[in-house]
Amino acid sequence: MHIRLALCTIVLTITTTAQGKTPVATGTGGAVATISEQASQSALAILNRGGNAIDAAVAAAATLGVTDPFSCGIGGGGFLVVYLAKDKRVVTIDHRETAPASYTPAVFMADGKELDFDSVVASGLSVGVPGTVRGWHEALQRYGTMSFAQVLAPAIDVANKGFTVNDNFSHLVAENTAKFRKFPATAALYLRDGKPLPAGTLLRNPDLAKTYGILSKGGVKAFYEGPIAHAVVDAVNRPPVAAGVNVRAGKMTLADLANYEARLRQPLHSTYRGYDLYGMALPGSGAVAIGEALNILEGYDLGKLPRAQAEHLYLEASRLAFADRNAYLADPEYVDAPVAGLLSKEFAARRRALIDGRRAPAAPVAAGDPYAFQNDTSVPLRPAPVPLQKESAHTTHLTVSDKDGNVVAYTFTIESWGGSGITVPGHGFLLNNELTDFDFSGPAPNVPEAGKRPRSSMAPTIALRNGKPAFTVGSPGGATIITTVLQTIVNYVDFGMPMDEAIAAPRLSQRNGAMTDVEPGFADTAQAKALAAYGHRWSPQPEEIGAANAIVFNPDGTVTAVSEKHRHGIGSALVQRRGH
Template sequence: MTIVLRSSPFRSVLFSSIILTLALPATAKTPVATGSGGAVATISEPASQAAITILNQGGNAIDAAIAAAATLGVTDPFSCGIGGGGLMVIYLARDQRVITLDHRETAPASFTPSVFQKDGKELDFDTVVASGRSVGVPGTVRGWHEALDRYGSMSFKQVLAPAIGVATQGFKINDNFSHLVRENEGKFAQFPATAALYLKHGKAIAAGVTLRNPDLAKAYRELGAGGVKAFYSGKMARALVDETNKHGGNMTLADLANYEARLRQPVRSTYRGYELYGMPLPSSGGVAVAEALNILEGYDLKSMPRAKAEHLYLEASRLAFADRNAYLADPEFVEAPVAGLLSKDYAARRRELINPEQASVHAAAGDPYPFQNDQSVPLRPNANKLIAEGAHTTHLTVSDKDGNIVSYTYTIESWGGSGIVVPGYGFLLNNEMTDFDFSGPAPNVPEAGKRPRSSMSPTIVFKDGKPAFTIGSPGGATIITTVLQTIFNHVDLGMSMPDALNAPRLSERNGMTTDVEPGFTGSAQALALEKTGQHWSKTPEEIGAANALVFNPDGTVTAVSEGQRHGVGSALVQKRGH
């Protein structure tokens, strides 16, 4: 049996509010669907089906989001899983309240600012990735527990059941999955448990093969029976620590037992009549997106030619990244000037630096301190280089019939994380510690118990007090630009959400060139922007794999996933009667 469950009919529309009930064939997969019940958008059909199953069983959006996330840990294990961490934004409709749940990985107690140095020199980045030294204390399971315990309506056992089914019975891997294994053959071959699961005779398993992961099913069953303690103490914890340390790490059982998730106040900002709620620090996403939008708000973008508006989008992103790199880090270790960075007056000052006709080469960090009521003596930053950051994460979004919403990004960092599978439990461990700066002085240097700065940007947007849309994406630091550009496309350029999400992505992160996707260079859009002096990366790569929900004026909801990227996403809504 191949677990790609696609037999249930669901509603789809052609970007309108007219609901059509379609009895789709078993092989159908759609990146856009509209209906009047709960909805989900993920990059994986089995994961979206898992969410719908839980919603149909009476679960709420929180229950369904965790079911989808657990299933993604099976079908997209190189992006996410219980060996990593994540950031979740939740809207509780009855309370009209937005909560953010930070379950980002933390540095083991053994960490110091020089952990990634030898004789005063930075260690090789790729060597650190494929080692236990890169593994942070995972936060995913603790985050799921907190979400379920506080806001869910189901047990671990119930929400993990769909993922256990997929892991046990298997699923057919596609070309994208096989390609990702091929890209990581060298890394995976270093670790016997990983090679046994994903390689055959040292080579990537081929597309079309049915992959089963009974060890991961076992791990999920233990979580279902023993709850959060089954992960952070006992046999699973011992196996995790032993394997990490076997490959150069220095983690203890106490590190796992001491891990805590954090409930934090969301980053709230406004843009052209919308109200945005994003992730606070240690995510830099909420602050950076808000600052860039504040800068853009001073322009009448709708009246401009597209090329001029997109030039301004790129320059606003460049300025926001200059500040992001200089100031933002774990708020429990660094007093970042968030209020100043979010100030509309500060944005106006930054806007003055933009030449509407000419691209900048490199932007310096600004001084946000005068724009907040800060009575302390603030530290002024040094210019910081743009550190390497894994681009391989996943984002999902779910709503339920009662109006609850989850926007959730979670990750193990690089494709395949550290490459280390925990023997007997079938999940990959993260390499999240490489999100720290390897040397300082910088706000984001490694320290014991610290959470590395993240770019994950799960976002929920409101209009007139009611949910308007959600947006989020994987992609390392390009997450911020994908979320920012999708909002810009949708709000300022007037694109429908499917068009906004599928448009060519341009990621300007204050570098010498802007990252673009294959096929963009040489296009009319590219040539128009080049007249302002914009420059493109020489090695185009696919950017992000976003998912969104749109809450339509007629009360329906449209789920939107990728139409082309990452093998096409999966958008589903509940059938009538649920």
């Protein structure tokens, strides 16, 4: 259903799904796109009360912690990218989780072998020091206009009154029932008689409402010191498990929490066909890999090529970028990564020359050598290439703009669906398993070390054109975040798709593997068969890839907020109405 409302000087266009959500909305004033109707409503409420995009983003994020607790929350961390309209600059806040001070590169090893990945996930050993609350604090203090009490109020209301569980929520519980059963506080929230909450259930989380209330009064210190901090450390070091269950304990201290710091980093800047793209620098690998892949693709006129050939080139550029990403990138406070070389247009030309325009390689490709393009007179170490580490695909992304032109692209996470599975007793939030983003063994840039942030694929992106915001885009999906954002940009910029079609298109994720990950139903399509002629092979277990959100700033001054039309239970895009 399409609704078009003329509101004096404002035109509001809304696309409504059968479920009542609005995944596409165009209008003037502020805009928001999230995967949750309640979260989008929270952001809009803050905008309507005079808050700016930063205030609204925190309000949406806090509400997502209630309605999408398996993807994100205050037990995790994230990357926040902000365009400040008054200053005409982009800033970024890295509040990625850190390894406790006790961690060493051998923490995930025993008897010379790597520990079992899945058993580490569901344990205290996988929990990084949470950064989300510190990140929200920095954003509000530096760039917001409202207090914690104001921006957390909508989420507290949702947590107290409850929300109706949908099919997607129930499905996620079903996928993680075995993990949730291990931890009584988690089972009490999300299981009934040991079974997943059915769709249609009204779910309240009074413990989380109470925790948000404590933050509203006590601010950031109330999380990193005092009773909440004690509860987090206890849950990590002595995981509260069901009778007969044993999981590995963590090694976190109150000092780890009290000493946690967010990082204000220079944004990672790259260019593509007249756009300036800004994202999170290391330890975020997404912006680097996307920038390198786009530099490679810039050598082709993709829009004039047959679609199958253009998509083949996209897959191969992604393959090369992932080979380099895996070999070199990690926390910049521990590893001197050759980012300038990786983003060099000349290096991209060297990598582009390796692409066979008619055939995909049968095996993973080797990393390139970006050091020659660094303008670096030192003799840096060249790490050996490493295989792609298993990386969970469960995060969330939101984007907000306000009437003054400020823009936020924000991706945050607790890593796997349901994180570690450990709910902090009495506080209603799940703890992350972010430390499984480290390589379990080395030598490799991304091994665990005390205080280190694991490499991330999160890629919140703001694109400017002629110095003004043009669009934002981001997605969850672990390492597939990089390919989702990359493919969406190619769809929008090169293929000329409207952003809603660019996001809705079938996703292909090539991460330097023998096979390309695809979504259900793709392998039998004409598009798949055309690409198979180039030698591409599809993963045998297709899964939904990502859940993207975007905002487009249109030439006529309107904004279009875009969310998913069919993935993850359909997203929610809202814009302000007249009077705000």
